[in-house]
Amino acid sequence: MLDPNLIDPEVFAAEGRCLQGKWALNQLDGRVWLHEYLADKQAEVSFVLKGGRDRWQRLYLDLSVKGDVPLFCQRCVKPMPFAFDESSRIVLFADDEGLDEAMLSDDELEGMLLQKALDVRTLVEDQILMAIPFSPRHEDCGNDALAEVNQDKPNPFAVLAGLKNSR
Ligand SMILES: [Zn+2]
Numbered sequence: 001m002l003d004p005n006l007i008d009p010e011v012f013a014a015e016g017r018c019l020q021g022k023w024a025l026n027q028l029d030g031r032v033w034l035h036e037y038l039a040d041k042q043a044e045v046s047f048v049l050k051g052g053r054d055r056w057q058r059l060y061l062d063l064s065v066k067g068d069v070p071l072f073c074q075r076c077v078k079p080m081p082f083a084f085d086e087s088s089r090i091v092l093f094a095d096d097e098g099l100d101e102a103m104l105s106d107d108e109l110e111g112m113l114l115q116k117a118l119d120v121r122t123l124v125e126d127q128i129l130m131a132i133p134f135s136p137r138h139e140d141c142g143n144d145a146l147a148e149v150n151q152d153k154p155n156p157f158a159v160l161a162g163l164k165n166s167r
Pocket of ligand 1: 074076137
C-alpha cells in the first residue's frame with residue numbers, strides 16, 4: 001500500500017497539492033516523543049502541507065504544524081501547558097549550487113534539495129522540535145495557589161468592558 005505521507009516533493013509542489021493530518025506524539029519518531037521536555041506523549045499535533053510555486057518560479061512546500069503539548073517546567077518539573085502554531089516555507093532546489101546561492105542572498109530562507117521520496121513525518125517532527133522552547137518554565141511555579149488568589153480579583157476584561165460602557 002502506498003504511504004500517503006511519502007511524497008515526491010517536486011510533483012507535490014508543481015501540482016499545488018495539499019495534505020493534512022494529525023498524529024499523537026508517540027506515533028512519531030523517538031527523537032520527538034523521547035524528548036525530555038514533553039510531558040504527555042499522547043498529545044496531538046496536526047499539520048497542513050501545501051505545495052506551490054513562488055514568484056521566482058521556485059517550487060516550495062508550505063508547512064504549518066500546531067498542537068497543544070504540555071511540557072515539563074524546567075524549574076519545578078511539573079507539567080505546564082504549551083501551545084504552538086508554526087509555519088514555514090521550504091523552497092526546493094534541484095542542485096547544491098542553486099541552494100547555496102539562494103541561501104547566501106536570503107538568510108531567512110529554508111531550502112531543501114529535491115529528493116524522490118520525502119516523508120512528511122520528518123518535516124513535521126523537525127517543526128515540533130524547533131517549536132519546543134530552549135528552557136520552558138512556568139511564569140510562576142506556585143501557580144496552583146496563585147490561581148485561587150486571582151479568582152478574587154476582578155476579571156481584567158470585565159474592567160475593560162466597564163470602561164467602554166462608561167464612555
Ligand atoms: Zn514550574
